[in-house]
Amino acid sequence: MTIDTPLRKLASPRLTLVLFVLFGAGVLGAHFSKLSPTWTLAVPLLLFALNLLAAIVVNPVFRRRIPLLVFHLALLALIVLVAVSRLTYLRGHVELTDGETFRGRISGVESGPLHPWHLDREVFTQEGFTINYDPGIQRDRTRSRVEWLDSRGRRHVGVIGDQHPLVLGGYRFYTTYNKGFAPTFTWYPVSGGPPRRGSIHLPSYPENEYRQALQWTLPGTHVALWTELQIDERILNPKRPSQFRVPTHYRLIVRLKGARYVLQPGDHIDLPGGRLVYDGLRTWMGYQVFYDWTTPWLLAACLVAMLSLAWHYGGRFAARPWLADGDDSEDIRPKSDETGIKAPSSHPRKFPSRLIFSICTRLGFR
Amino acid sequence: MEREALLLWLAVGVYVAAGSLAIVGVVMGKRPERTVLGLLVLGLALHGLSIGLRWERLGHGPYLTMFEILSSNIWSLLFIFSLAYWRFRPIRPIAAVVVPLVFIMMGWMLLLNRGPGHLPATYNTIWLAIHILFGKVFLGTVLVAVGMAGVILLRRAGVGVQKLSRLPDDRRLDDLAYRFMALGFIFETLMLIAGAIWAQNAWGRYWSWDPLETWSFITWVVLAFALHLRATLKPAPRRGAVLILTVFVLAFLTFFGVPFISKVPHQGAI
Numbered sequence: 280m281t282i283d284t285p286l287r288k289l290a291s292p293r294l295t296l297v298l299f300v301l302f303g304a305g306v307l308g309a310h311f312s313k314l315s316p317t318w319t320l321a322v323p324l325l326l327f328a329l330n331l332l333a334a335i336v337v338n339p340v341f342r343r344r345i346p347l348l349v350f351h352l353a354l355l356a357l358i359v360l361v362a363v364s365r366l367t368y369l370r371g372h373v374e375l376t377d378g379e380t381f382r383g384r385i386s387g388v389e390s391g392p393l394h395p396w397h398l399d400r401e402v403f404t405q406e407g408f409t410i411n412y413d414p415g416i417q418r419d420r421t422r423s424r425v426e427w428l429d430s431r432g433r434r435h436v437g438v439i440g441d442q443h444p445l446v447l448g449g450y451r452f453y454t455t456y457n458k459g460f461a462p463t464f465t466w467y468p469v470s471g472g473p474p475r476r477g478s479i480h481l482p483s484y485p486e487n488e489y490r491q492a493l494q495w496t497l498p499g500t501h502v503a504l505w506t507e508l509q510i511d512e513r514i515l516n517p518k519r520p521s522q523f524r525v526p527t528h529y530r531l532i533v534r535l536k537g538a539r540y541v542l543q544p545g546d547h548i549d550l551p552g553g554r555l556v557y558d559g560l561r562t563w564m565g566y567q568v569f570y571d572w573t574t575p576w577l578l579a580a581c582l583v584a585m586l587s588l589a590w591h592y593g594g595r596f597a598a599r600p601w602l603a604d605g606d607d608s609e610d611i612r613p614k615s616d617e618t619g620i621k622a623p624s625s626h627p628r629k630f631p632s633r634l635i636f637s638i639c640t641r642l643g644f645r
Numbered sequence: 646m647e648r649e650a651l652l653l654w655l656a657v658g659v660y661v662a663a664g665s666l667a668i669v670g671v672v673m674g675k676r677p678e679r680t681v682l683g684l685l686v687l688g689l690a691l692h693g694l695s696i697g698l699r700w701e702r703l704g705h706g707p708y709l710t711m712f713e714i715l716s717s718n719i720w721s722l723l724f725i726f727s728l729a730y731w732r733f734r735p736i737r738p739i740a741a742v743v744v745p746l747v748f749i750m751m752g753w754m755l756l757l758n759r760g761p762g763h764l765p766a767t768y769n770t771i772w773l774a775i776h777i778l779f780g781k782v783f784l785g786t787v788l789v790a791v792g793m794a795g796v797i798l799l800r801r802a803g804v805g806v807q808k809l810s811r812l813p814d815d816r817r818l819d820d821l822a823y824r825f826m827a828l829g830f831i832f833e834t835l836m837l838i839a840g841a842i843w844a845q846n847a848w849g850r851y852w853s854w855d856p857l858e859t860w861s862f863i864t865w866v867v868l869a870f871a872l873h874l875r876a877t878l879k880p881a882p883r884r885g886a887v888l889i890l891t892v893f894v895l896a897f898l899t900f901f902g903v904p905f906i907s908k909v910p911h912q913g914a915i
Contacts, residue, residue: 292876293877293878295873295877296874296877296878306859306862306863307863309854310854310859370850413763417763418766419766420766421766441766441767441847442767442770442846444849569850574845574851577851578842581834581838582838585838588830588834592824592827592831596824601733602735602736602813602817
């Protein structure tokens with residue numbers, strides 16, 4: 280047994296077929312079991328990478344066919360890039376009130392273990408948004424106004440939404456369908472500390488049109504307040520085009536231990552721990568945050584793979600008329616004298632039992 | 646709107662005439678191929694005009710409602726098939742296999758509501774059009790391969806052996822079918838790439854394993870498996886034909902079945 284025999288077994292195109300089956304099973308397994316595809320596909324992809332690498336090294340067809348070599352190198356690059364992507368990506372979301380500045384805090388974070396955290400350096404301010412609705416309350420264009428400072432401290436103002444995210448330091452901020460109303464308060468503690476201003480984000484509108492209520496806790500206390508927004512006008516008209524906006528006719532109801540308060544902007548409630556002032560009603564926008572520096576490289580690898588494959592097939596198809604006798608499929612099987620393993624005959628095989636038996640035999644499994 | 650419907654009905658009538666003539670030609674041993682090709686071209690022109698009028702009226706392409714998607718797919722499938730029919734004379738009798746498949750889609754289309762759909766803001770991008778275009782070419786090339794695979798399987802099953810004898814032998818048909826499958830593989834991959842670019846812009850992720858993405862990818866894996874198997878083990882034409890049919894069934898279910906079960910924004914047809 281020569282030292283490179285295991286490498287030749289690893290390079291087997293029959294192993295590639297087995298890996299295709301394993302790969303497909305991994306995709307289906309993740310789909311039906313709700314397991315993370317990252318883990319169900321990691322093993323087949325790793326084996327694919329090893330199989331590809333070994334095939335490129337030992338199979339002489341890749342030295343005869345440059346386009347085929349480029350295609351397989353691009354596939355290898357693609358697998359490596361997918362792995363790097365999963366190690367460094369980040370996904371999360373954030374909700375910002377009109378006038379609020381994003382300072383790096385996001386929720387629902389999913390990230391790779393090697394993600395280069397610098398989200399806290401990316402700062403921008405939400406300056407409100409408009410969303411048009413078609414009849415039937417069908418959401419149309421979203422335009423969200425944002426303001427940010429670049430690395431030189433220069434101020435920029437822009438409008439993002441739908442296909443146009445805000446991109447800061449590689450992080451991409453996308454508007455979402457998730458948005459709503461945000462009653463804003465200022466809390467003056469009796470202890471004499473600095474007043475604290477904040478807002479609560481009522482459930483997404485119009486998805487939760489009839490559930491515009493939320494229970495929340497005053498900062499630094501255990502006092503739970505139940506707050507409800509009762510809108511006394513129609514914001515979105517199902518019969519004609521309309522626009523998302525803050526209502527002008529509404530009541531903000533706050534309940535605390537059986538007491539009920541109806542607030543207008545400027546009203547306040549005196550509580551045991553301090554005074555709560557209602558400042559007014561604003562809007563909030565939910566953003567999806569995405570980071571993956573590999574995406575342009577993934578695209579480049581995909582395009583190189585496809586161009587080289589088209590080059591390969593184009594060359595083969597041009598070499599022989601489309602309805603000529605013969606078979607133009609590339610024989611990628613290693614020859615007997617190259618492998619030390621007897622190459623299979625080119626006679627048609629029984630499928631799938633003999634195929635599986637043959638694959639297992641070639642791989643040394645009996 | 647009435648003109649659109651009239652043109653569509655005329656196109657369907659012409660398609661049915663072309664398809665019926667092609668089938669009768671194979672059964673009777675006749676070769677009315679020029680007439681069939683002429684009728685196909687006429688049907689495509691009428692149908693294309695109907696689609697164009699609807700596009701002009703609604704302000705968006707035929708890719709929102711199931712009616713629009715079926716209509717545009719029937720057009721693109723028959724366009725690609727007509728190109729193959731015109732270019733590869735010896736395989737023209739495969740029309741007897743291909744046309745009944747398109748007849749089923751036509752019947753389905755005529756049962757559907759022709760009302761307009763809502764164009765989401767995320768659909769307002771050139772990448773969606775590119776994604777759809779590549780998808781249609783993919784399905785069209787696989788359909789042509791299915792025609793040849795169907796002939797191989799019919800002959801192996803002893804059905805219409807004499808009627809189909811003027812077609813090339815199984816090995817040549819298999820070879821040609823896999824050329825179309827190779828083209829289909831390239832266009833399906835391009836469809837997935839364009840779709841990933843669209844998804845990244847529209848929803849902030851290039852891939853999320855939603856049902857449509859998952860089943861498109863399964864189709865891609867099976868097609869890649871079929872092409873690799875052919876290069877590796879050179880299976881008999883009948884095995885190759887079964888794999889071609891498997892890819893087509895998966896692709897068809899992905900295009901026209903998965904949208905009914907998907908609850909995510911990327912719903913495809915509906």
